[in-house]
Amino acid sequence: MIRLGKLTDYGLVLMSQVARRPPTELHTARDLAVECHLPLPTVSKLLKRLLRGGLLASHRGIKGGYSLAREPHLISLAEIITALEGPLALTECSTEIEGLCDLEPSCPIKNNQRIISQVLRGALEKVTLSDLIRPMRLIAIRDHRGNLVPTVSATSGRMQ
Amino acid sequence: MIRLGKLTDYGLVLMSQVARRPPTELHTARDLAVECHLPLPTVSKLLKRLLRGGLLASHRGIKGGYSLAREPHLISLAEIITALEGPLALTECSTEIEGLCDLEPSCPIKNNQRIISQVLRGALEKVTLSDLIRPMRLIAIRDHRGNLVPTVSATSGRMQ
DNA sequence: TAAAAGTGTACTGAATTAGTACCGTTTTAG
DNA sequence: CTAAAACGGTACTAATTCAGTACACTTTTA
Numbered sequence: 001m002i003r004l005g006k007l008t009d010y011g012l013v014l015m016s017q018v019a020r021r022p023p024t025e026l027h028t029a030r031d032l033a034v035e036c037h038l039p040l041p042t043v044s045k046l047l048k049r050l051l052r053g054g055l056l057a058s059h060r061g062i063k064g065g066y067s068l069a070r071e072p073h074l075i076s077l078a079e080i081i082t083a084l085e086g087p088l089a090l091t092e093c094s095t096e097i098e099g100l101c102d103l104e105p106s107c108p109i110k111n112n113q114r115i116i117s118q119v120l121r122g123a124l125e126k127v128t129l130s131d132l133i134r135p136m137r138l139i140a141i142r143d144h145r146g147n148l149v150p151t152v153s154a155t156s157g158r159m160q
Numbered sequence: 161m162i163r164l165g166k167l168t169d170y171g172l173v174l175m176s177q178v179a180r181r182p183p184t185e186l187h188t189a190r191d192l193a194v195e196c197h198l199p200l201p202t203v204s205k206l207l208k209r210l211l212r213g214g215l216l217a218s219h220r221g222i223k224g225g226y227s228l229a230r231e232p233h234l235i236s237l238a239e240i241i242t243a244l245e246g247p248l249a250l251t252e253c254s255t256e257i258e259g260l261c262d263l264e265p266s267c268p269i270k271n272n273q274r275i276i277s278q279v280l281r282g283a284l285e286k287v288t289l290s291d292l293i294r295p296m297r298l299i300a301i302r303d304h305r306g307n308l309v310p311t312v313s314a315t316s317g318r319m320q
Numbered sequence: 321t322a323a324a325a326g327t328g329t330a331c332t333g334a335a336t337t338a339g340t341a342c343c344g345t346t347t348t349a350g
Numbered sequence: 351c352t353a354a355a356a357c358g359g360t361a362c363t364a365a366t367t368c369a370g371t372a373c374a375c376t377t378t379t380a
Contacts, residue, residue: 061378062324123283221347222355
């Protein structure tokens with residue numbers, strides 16, 4: 001199982017909750033915690049990370065709160081996950097940082113690892129926050145080898 | 161960062177090491193450990209899991225060892241990862257098992273989570289072991305929104 | 321100016337994972 | 351027929367990572 005941390009999952013829930021409301025509306029950490037049934041400190045922590053990632057805008061003060069930094073269809077899953085978990089990669093060796101893996105000098109598949117990570121990222125970049133909040137269809141396409149390849153399609157008709 | 165366990169990474173190295181040799185050749189856990197610079201107990205553990213996943217065939221006895229259960233181009237990354245880490249999913253809620261997540265009854269994006277997992281799986285099913293052991297090209301395609309979408313292409317001309 | 325809301329850091333307990341050890345089973349060479 | 355080499359399974363321990371929390375600070379507005 002390729003795992004996404006629980007916190008990242010919560011983060012997706014939070015983002016989609018904000019995205020579901022009118023773009024001008026401000027959401028306090030407290031309100032979001034109640035609406036999403038999550039503990040306030042956790043929500044607060046996540047909103048901070050999403051802010052630093054440039055996905056949310058914040059407004060301080062007594063009438064403050066958070067709003068989306070961009071329109072939902074311009075925020076990809078890849079960005080959200082990156083903001084919450086750090087650089088999107090399958091293994092440590094596929095990041096830019098060298099020397100993390102003992103096998104690195106002799107690793108026979110190092111180069112391909114990087115490419116695989118990019119394929120994965122490509123898949124996640126295709127899905128946006130606006131896809132997450134509206135009904136999605138799963139369309140299966142048969143590739144040249146006859147395998148079923150699942151792909152998303154929003155009801156709006158957005159395709160790839 | 162979407163993380164794959166270190167062990168799974170080792171597993172990919174092991175599988176590609178076996179795949180690089182003639183299909184009839186048997187590989188002992190000891191030999192693979194030396195060739196891949198990994199501790200023997202770890203290698204042994206991984207080979208067992210890959211066997212149970214149906215990706216390797218084993219031969220006992222003094223002249224025993226492991227070989228691939230199928231040709232490299234019929235073994236997908238998705239299968240290898242599933243064998244080593246369990247069902248391929250982004251979050252617990254996207255698996256078949258219900259009731260793991262407190263938010264489940266009220267989770268607004270539960271259904272879409274499942275679909276996202278399937279998209280990801282689709283991407284990993286497209287890459288096979290044979291792709292892993294030969295030079296791969298990364299080809300970028302622009303989708304309808306003008307974004308670059310990375311995709312793999314083996315030098316053999318295999319495409320999707 | 322006080323209250324409400326965001327900002328940042330640091331700590332602790334829990335859960336997961338990696339790594340190891342041990343003992344059993346199968347096969348084959350001599 | 352038996353000893354050695356290799357696979358097969360389980361269970362345990364240490365290390366790492368992650369989730370969750372607490373606390374002190376800054377900003378804004380009624």
